[in-house]
Amino acid sequence: MIAQYPPMGWNSWDCWGAAVTEDTVRKNADYMAQYLKPFGWEYVVVDIQWAQPTAKTHEYIPFSELTMDEYGRLTPALNRFPSAADGRGFGPLAEYVHGLGLKFGIHIMRGMPRTAAHKGLPIEGSEYTCAAAADPNSICAWNPDMYGLRADEPAARAYYDSIFRLYAQWGVDFVKCDDIAREYPRCEREIEIISLAARNCGRDMVLSLSPGPAPLDRAEHLKTWANMWRITDDFWDEWRPLKGMFERAEKWCVHAGPGHWPDADMLPVGALRQCYDNTQEPGKGWTAFTQEEQRCMMTLWCMLRSPLMAGGDLPKNDEFTLALLTNGPVLEIEKTSWCAHPLYTTPEESAWIAPRRDGQGFYAAAFNLSDAPRAVTVTPEAPFSAARELWTGLETHGPLSALLQPHDAAVWRCE
Amino acid sequence: MIAQYPPMGWNSWDCWGAAVTEDTVRKNADYMAQYLKPFGWEYVVVDIQWAQPTAKTHEYIPFSELTMDEYGRLTPALNRFPSAADGRGFGPLAEYVHGLGLKFGIHIMRGMPRTAAHKGLPIEGSEYTCAAAADPNSICAWNPDMYGLRADEPAARAYYDSIFRLYAQWGVDFVKCDDIAREYPRCEREIEIISLAARNCGRDMVLSLSPGPAPLDRAEHLKTWANMWRITDDFWDEWRPLKGMFERAEKWCVHAGPGHWPDADMLPVGALRQCYDNTQEPGKGWTAFTQEEQRCMMTLWCMLRSPLMAGGDLPKNDEFTLALLTNGPVLEIEKTSWCAHPLYTTPEESAWIAPRRDGQGFYAAAFNLSDAPRAVTVTPEAPFSAARELWTGLETHGPLSALLQPHDAAVWRCE
Amino acid sequence: MIAQYPPMGWNSWDCWGAAVTEDTVRKNADYMAQYLKPFGWEYVVVDIQWAQPTAKTHEYIPFSELTMDEYGRLTPALNRFPSAADGRGFGPLAEYVHGLGLKFGIHIMRGMPRTAAHKGLPIEGSEYTCAAAADPNSICAWNPDMYGLRADEPAARAYYDSIFRLYAQWGVDFVKCDDIAREYPRCEREIEIISLAARNCGRDMVLSLSPGPAPLDRAEHLKTWANMWRITDDFWDEWRPLKGMFERAEKWCVHAGPGHWPDADMLPVGALRQCYDNTQEPGKGWTAFTQEEQRCMMTLWCMLRSPLMAGGDLPKNDEFTLALLTNGPVLEIEKTSWCAHPLYTTPEESAWIAPRRDGQGFYAAAFNLSDAPRAVTVTPEAPFSAARELWTGLETHGPLSALLQPHDAAVWRCE
């Protein structure tokens, strides 16, 4: 099964925006292999604009010339991904990542490059043209590059099949498809033909849908056609959206399960925004989350069983960030629990529980959502005799109670 | 703790509407004591209009004279509840029910009788008048009897305190407060002062709020101030609302827990609508649910851990109905599980799982929501070695698969 | 035809609120007869709460005892209207007003007194009871006295017929029915049976509907069943609502015509709020409108052909107020124009035109809606050779241009 457990990995967006390069990817892959792999991290994902030769920041440039093959399939910009020369695309980079024992992922936008449609290029492996597949009225609200496809046209399926064939040749293990998860109902059918293209391409690929919020009332469609899907718009290092994630997690937790995971988005920890002009400003190049907030986030993501995608430039991790990402007992929640429930969420605090599937007790988490220190006590309905708090390692035999700093969290393994 | 587990009992509405009498209540209590008590059923609840001498059906009569004491507190209509004579109210009937080892409950409307306000009666135990507590603009959309109270006035608290004092004297164990659960936000504060009156009256009382749908986004308020609250409008013996309950259960399941239970409403099984003119019409006096639908309902209610309130006239139960209400292993789900989750719900089928709190396995339920026979298979994430289907008693060691008739359900205890 | 031209008169609400008395009415009628009658003013209207003995301000007292006859028909409170003694109701007061050459009007709420329904009183001239006519769910959002009627019940028609019979006996010429004009669609049928009762009562009565805003998309229903209807909520002496009236007038102007007049509400000029506690505060007992704003209001009301109801305590009028209400040429617009149109309305200014029905030219109005002095020029499409400005009397042969103070208006008679 693809995505038996919530996928874990790294994604280039939070640190390198639209300007990610091969060199950066290799360095992050190296770091992951050395420091994170033992804890379950495995996907190395190249995010948006890898086909754009002139992208230098996190912004998009309208009417720019994208690199593509003669069939209108985007290929890596050679000035940014030199190993793609000679038509090898992401093949060499995927091979490198695989050589480290990791898996390789890429970002795509739904649809095809606008210019491929205007030029009337042929679709590989078919008798159709790009113009027959593209929908001139289906554009992305925030990126100028693509036309969505007319999902009911055979030409549209032919185009998606052709690009996933190419990704399979490259050795891609993970595709993050963008401009689609919150585009219900108009993109519902397009999700299906993308998913079919991924399943039929001859290689196992995780299909991840962005950006959110995906609509809760389409949960079953998402569970059927995707392996993970975003439940929020882009998530960054700010407290308010982190606090708001509790409400989203409450609604989505019942939809997490093998093969289909609600995605609370990347973890904006460590070195961020490395491609921004303002990186020079103090603090702008590093996460604005406090250490407490980072524990809070990790705890919630793990209780929800959200996929975990580190967003920072990994080689720049400090000791805290590395420790945060390598707390084995906390990460283990993702693989051993099920049926996570919030007990309650108020403006001041929240408590969650998650039974273990093996019947060996359960997890209980306490969150201080207020802006003052606060004692939070979790009272699970189930009995237990001992509990270990997983961030501090402290054991207790009494109530699950923690005096938490603002925005901090505690999580116990209870037996 | 009040309502440690979801309350179970009988309610007079589905069978006797606005025309319930003391005789009926006693007979149902007798039956419960004899047949149902061993399986956990305990509350005997007198529903709406017990203070209305002329009510003869399920309908309300505008501007009718309600029985009340000199403080504007409703008292049982003597022609219908003879034991209430001499100012003893529901005391004798409660005593009778208690004598059977059961608990006694009553229905109230929020507010006070309109005429109590117009007459300017005094409020018992206070210096206020009813006119000072009543809000002439706060009326019920479907019942003509009452004015809601101005919850911020001390007089309003005095009135609610005065009626709960009376109920405590009578020996009431359960109060179903009507015209309030879906009246957010305007009745939010009124819920609070009713709840405070119940807590402070000197007797343990379950507080149940009706009718639904209560608003999901006020779940924490409901959990704080009530023991159970309706998640739908009145539920009757029709398939469409039963099918629709799956969607509601999916949203509310995370809010079930000790002391606070989302309520899927009475179980319309057995002899219903006994007070209707149309009882003579074939079938109108008996549940329209098929046996399959009744199993489906019981299974869902138990997995959700909804309160269970039988709605039929119990002494008229047939063998099937009695068996339905006394399947011990199914009813046990309510008391032993937690963290119930739907795995999925589609127009054709649904599957749910619920871990046991003691770590001894879990429950898995399969529902055929389609109109044709259908094989439904539940694939839990957790391993198990043996499973027993609780409606048939059949054991299995293979997959959790059942060939289900339309609208039928199966539920397994897996270990 | 009833209301061939827009009705003109005085109403007690703006000055005396719920506390109007017979003495006040007589004094205002005397003043009108002496000073205003020659200019077309004729209706003397007693507004809300004349049946409430304890009303002393502009506020309503819940659950108060209203004066009524044995048929549940409200009658004047004797302590406030002494001439109503011996069951003569408003007869003597109407007679007094008629003796001055004026007409007499009263305010009613739709429906019947709540207590008439609770007491089960009979309906005069019928076999029905009040309880059979009243709708316990139909209440007014802002006044606690009444129940609306179940308009499809014969008892409801019987009740309305009975009260209009009484008004006809009293000599009422004008009925302002409240809690109804903005209550579409639920009161649509109630409007019709009230209107039928007025038409069939044997005496000509203007039927005026309050409060607004009446819904624009029900204009034809209003034109069919009422003589005037409010186009705003209560209008007071504040600039913002006056400025906002331009937008309303633009939408409603096409619906003004003989027998049916959109009503921009009373003119809050002169001595207002005489019954308020704060009358002692400087300025609270007098209109807050500047003289410019009062001209602006009068000009717009006349161009729109709104009914004109003076709201101040007339005997306290100062020279300006009297002059404002007795500018013959301006008031003549109401009786001689038709087809008024705004030319434009911007945040800064507005211009209106209104042809004369006799073909003798047209009126043109200029409004300064900005907060600074401003030259406003009106450019009508029709030619003219001479024009007289009606507030100043100045004649011009050139462009219709005025240098206006903030919120002031000019209006020309062009030929």
Place this chain on the structure above:
Amino acid sequence: MIAQYPPMGWNSWDCWGAAVTEDTVRKNADYMAQYLKPFGWEYVVVDIQWAQPTAKTHEYIPFSELTMDEYGRLTPALNRFPSAADGRGFGPLAEYVHGLGLKFGIHIMRGMPRTAAHKGLPIEGSEYTCAAAADPNSICAWNPDMYGLRADEPAARAYYDSIFRLYAQWGVDFVKCDDIAREYPRCEREIEIISLAARNCGRDMVLSLSPGPAPLDRAEHLKTWANMWRITDDFWDEWRPLKGMFERAEKWCVHAGPGHWPDADMLPVGALRQCYDNTQEPGKGWTAFTQEEQRCMMTLWCMLRSPLMAGGDLPKNDEFTLALLTNGPVLEIEKTSWCAHPLYTTPEESAWIAPRRDGQGFYAAAFNLSDAPRAVTVTPEAPFSAARELWTGLETHGPLSALLQPHDAAVWRCE
């Protein structure tokens, strides 16, 4: 003043869709000069897709190659407009139309051709590129050709200025700008810079905005920046939209005046849909309106003072159609009336009045909106001694009453 009176002319859309040719335009111009000009008809307007060489029906072809100059300005497709050869654009055709004593108009879409932006063409007379002016996110919902412009960019003004300069060189007198009138608020600023380009191009041009419905609450903006704007979506020969136009006319009539005219859209009379496949089907190539409905439409359009644009292929006019378009007294309403008002509009009938600006009486119109013959009487508030019905020529001295066939109209000149 541009558009002192409501413009009158012919437009190619209803008959020739996207496939209009030079030959067709010339023939319609010839006809207009010979038969219609004496009655005030003057504009000959080439509607959409004149730059598309392959258009053959009324449909749009995505990703087709449009004819344009080196500055991204669309030019007539030479295979359809041969006189445009040698870079002369519409100059020769305009000259031909002018030679007939008529005026020449063209249709444009807001924005620029998508390919002009993708190719990065320069903007004539400026230092900007098309890519700097185009907004990749601003597309038309129903036509695939164009990108809207980023109205706050100087490049956008430069582009619009450049195209209107070209139109002025060609001799264009009328521009119908499409995809804009109902696109408030997002295109508000784009309307302004198009209007400025038209005003500053050195030639008088009527600016007409399509399609509707334009938003009523932006009436003043429309009056300021455009000469006419559509008040409905595309209007065709169906009774329901014609009946619906009465409600729209009622709301918009106050906004008609010199220089700014609410536009009820083309008159679909005579030979329509000549370019459709289904022209062969009986009746599809001719208006589906009955003669009564055509009189109804003409009467309403004239009373409203809507622009009049004949939509049929003029040379194919039959006798009735020609007579309809050349009833001088009816057409005169457009030029002599003002302040038109509906008296009322019900599902069964409507009545309108419009005073003459010269004080010589007024017009009164009666419409039968029901599906049965019906006597409709108009009762104007103004007196008159004689009246002539303008479709029949019959004179009357009594009431304005007509026995009308279903959907027919009568209109009187009253004095």
